[in-house]
Amino acid sequence: MVLLDDVLARLAEAKTCGYHQGSQMATEPAALTALALLAHRREKAALPLLHWLAGLQSTEGSIGISESQATPCWPTGWAILAWQAAQRSSIADPKFARAIERGVQWALSTQGELIESNSPQGHDTMILGWPWVAGTHSWLEPTAMNLLALEHSGHSDHPRARQAVEMLQDRLLVSGGCNYGNTIVFGQELLPHLEPTGLCLLGLHGVFDATGRIGRSVEYLLRELSGKTATISLSYGLLGLAAQDRLPAEADHWLGEAAARTLARDVSSYKLALVALASLGTSCPLIPQSAESRVK
Amino acid sequence: MTNPTTPLPSGELHRFDRRTWLIGAGATMGGLLTLPLIRNALQMTAPVFVARNQRYDGQLEQTIQDGLIATGLDPAGLRGKKVLLKPNLVEPSRRSPQMTTHPAVIVAAAEVFRKWGALVTVGEGPGHVRDTEMALDESGVQEALDSSKLKFDDLNYSEVGWLKNAGRKSPLKGMFFPQQVIEADLIVSMPKMKTHHWVGYTGALKNLYGVIPGVKYGWPKNVLHYAGIPQTIYDINASLPKIVAIVDGILAMEGDGPILGSAKPMGLLVIGTNSTAVDATLGRIMGFAPAKVGYLQLAANRLGPVKENCIEQVGEPWQSVASPFTVIDFPHLQELRASGVLVT
Numbered sequence: 001m002v003l004l005d006d007v008l009a010r011l012a013e014a015k016t017c018g019y020h021q022g023s024q025m026a027t028e029p030a031a032l033t034a035l036a037l038l039a040h041r042r043e044k045a046a047l048p049l050l051h052w053l054a055g056l057q058s059t060e061g062s063i064g065i066s067e068s069q070a071t072p073c074w075p076t077g078w079a080i081l082a083w084q085a086a087q088r089s090s091i092a093d094p095k096f097a098r099a100i101e102r103g104v105q106w107a108l109s110t111q112g113e114l115i116e117s118n119s120p121q122g123h124d125t126m127i128l129g130w131p132w133v134a135g136t137h138s139w140l141e142p143t144a145m146n147l148l149a150l151e152h153s154g155h156s157d158h159p160r161a162r163q164a165v166e167m168l169q170d171r172l173l174v175s176g177g178c179n180y181g182n183t184i185v186f187g188q189e190l191l192p193h194l195e196p197t198g199l200c201l202l203g204l205h206g207v208f209d210a211t212g213r214i215g216r217s218v219e220y221l222l223r224e225l226s227g228k229t230a231t232i233s234l235s236y237g238l239l240g241l242a243a244q245d246r247l248p249a250e251a252d253h254w255l256g257e258a259a260a261r262t263l264a265r266d267v268s269s270y271k272l273a274l275v276a277l278a279s280l281g282t283s284c285p286l287i288p289q290s291a292e293s294r295v296k
Numbered sequence: 297m298t299n300p301t302t303p304l305p306s307g308e309l310h311r312f313d314r315r316t317w318l319i320g321a322g323a324t325m326g327g328l329l330t331l332p333l334i335r336n337a338l339q340m341t342a343p344v345f346v347a348r349n350q351r352y353d354g355q356l357e358q359t360i361q362d363g364l365i366a367t368g369l370d371p372a373g374l375r376g377k378k379v380l381l382k383p384n385l386v387e388p389s390r391r392s393p394q395m396t397t398h399p400a401v402i403v404a405a406a407e408v409f410r411k412w413g414a415l416v417t418v419g420e421g422p423g424h425v426r427d428t429e430m431a432l433d434e435s436g437v438q439e440a441l442d443s444s445k446l447k448f449d450d451l452n453y454s455e456v457g458w459l460k461n462a463g464r465k466s467p468l469k470g471m472f473f474p475q476q477v478i479e480a481d482l483i484v485s486m487p488k489m490k491t492h493h494w495v496g497y498t499g500a501l502k503n504l505y506g507v508i509p510g511v512k513y514g515w516p517k518n519v520l521h522y523a524g525i526p527q528t529i530y531d532i533n534a535s536l537p538k539i540v541a542i543v544d545g546i547l548a549m550e551g552d553g554p555i556l557g558s559a560k561p562m563g564l565l566v567i568g569t570n571s572t573a574v575d576a577t578l579g580r581i582m583g584f585a586p587a588k589v590g591y592l593q594l595a596a597n598r599l600g601p602v603k604e605n606c607i608e609q610v611g612e613p614w615q616s617v618a619s620p621f622t623v624i625d626f627p628h629l630q631e632l633r634a635s636g637v638l639v640t
Binding site for chain 1: 387389424425426427429430433450453454455456493511512513514515516518519521522552555556624626
């Protein structure tokens with residue numbers, strides 16, 4: 001990818017990792033930046049971020065959204081993934097192993113609220129997943145994040161991981177793609193969005209799907225993504241396609257365009273980290289490398 | 297999303313004396329109304345400005361300026377003040393321009409406040425999408441921001457501060473707001489005129505769900521749903537003083553709003569310095585009975601007037617522009633209609 005060196009240099013030199021240029025340090029961008037730097041063999045640059053995340057971990061194992069906000073704890077899955085990547089690198093550290101263990105314990109003890117009702121919503125409200133905020137319903141993106149964290153931590157067969165796969169499949173729209181997590185409301189199918197669709201397909205890598213909805217979701221991404229797509233949506237979309245082994249030939253070029261826009265407009269660690277991760281295609285460390293198919 | 301229909305709690309009257317800051321006319325009796333009998337005797341009043349025959353390529357700046365002044369905003373008080381324009385960019389799609397506030401209305405409002413010497417920023421925390429860059433692209437707002445050199449704040453990811461819940465209709469003791477919202481001298485709620493399949497219709501009051509940061513409350517902002525949609529709409533508006541409203545009703549949405557509804561050309565701008573009065577008027581134009589809408593029941597005479605005889609109509613009378621909006625055929629929506637049944 002053109003500009004990859006620039007992207008990595010910016011990530012390595014960033015004084016803070018935030019959602020936007022100049023914004024405060026936040027745990028999700030920090031974890032994704034650490035993941036990107038580790039994946040591109042910049043271990044030394046990743047190390048302070050990994051320690052910073054470990055320093056924020058609560059005694060229960062969770063990570064809040066920033067240094068000043070210990071809740072909600074939905075970024076915990078990203079932190080587990082970053083520490084896991086460190087353990088596979090030259091900077092492996094028992095401290096990170098302990099952080100992973102505590103993080104997984106927290107994840108397994110956390111769940112979204114089930115809703116027993118005949119509500120006008122099309123999704124199965126009784127499948128266990130993870131919420132954005134404690135005490136609320138399970139939603140697609142935090143469930144995908146925690147599913148990836150469990151898989152990379154050797155818990156693919158845990159009932160919570162299997163339920164998460166079931167939930168992600170349930171949240172796919174019949175016509176393909178998914179949105180933040182509702183499917184049908186008052187009888188009408190909702191609109192798909194690129195970013196959650198990409199993250200969902202990342203979580204559903206290797207899953208056999210007899211309904212055809214994964215295939216239609218892949219087609220949705222292939223139809224909608226382009227070099228003009230906003231950076232975050234493009235990156236997640238391509239990560240989802242990579243996880244389904246359907247990367248388009250133009251992927252690298254599109255990421256280069258997104259990187260150029262981001263470097264010119266909003267030098268955000270969050271966006272640049274996602275570009276750097278997506279640039280790895282099927283080798284991205286977010287994609288578990290197991291060839292075993294997961295059948296629902 | 298949880299079922300939004302929860303009983304309306306009774307509660308103390310909210311003090312709203314801070315809301316009159318910058319506003320020379322309008323609802324001004326709040327701080328006095330501490331007894332139900334007095335409240336019933338002394339109804340709040342507020343003006344609402346309705347402009348018809350508006351176009352996105354028309355003289356929006358003039359209309360907005362006229363509307364704000366006619367409803368009591370004092371331009372002299374805005375010099376050097378921070379004004380935050382809050383459009384509705386809930387889930388933008390180029391295929392559905394009826395879903396989000398049109399960029400031309402945002403730019404026109406920005407120019408009005410700039411002309412009055414204010415420091416203008418546009419801010420939004422889209423409720424259904426985490427990728428705010430995508431929301432700005434799809435809505436066409438990014439292009440408008442660039443051409444007008446307007447600063448944008450992504451309210452989903454801003455630093456947050458906690459404010460005590462001044463409304464107390466929901467169980468939330470307080471709420472986290474972006475610092476830009478807390479520090480704003482004036483918030484301009486700029487909703488789209490739309491039906492809403494949970495609460496009937498959405499206007500200036502509901503639009504402020506978009507100032508709640510997703511990073512703290514999720515996508516969707518499910519904490520608010522669990523605490524009660526009408527109640528949290530009320531609480532947010534009660535906790536944030538200094539709000540005015542400019543509603544984009546030029547291309548509106550009917551049917552299965554706020555996302556999947558159909559375009560309904562109305563050619564309207566509805567403006568006011570009291571969001572409750574603005575929303576009540578919107579409802580009447582759309583064929584709803586505002587007094588039946590949950591969040592307006594809570595807001596009535598606490599945040600502003602809902603009764604027709606307490607709202608001074610400036611510009612066009614609402615009756616002359618009224619055109620009933622279709623809603624989906626569910627009882628909780630049909631019962632909100634002023635009269636008759638009109639379904640998609």
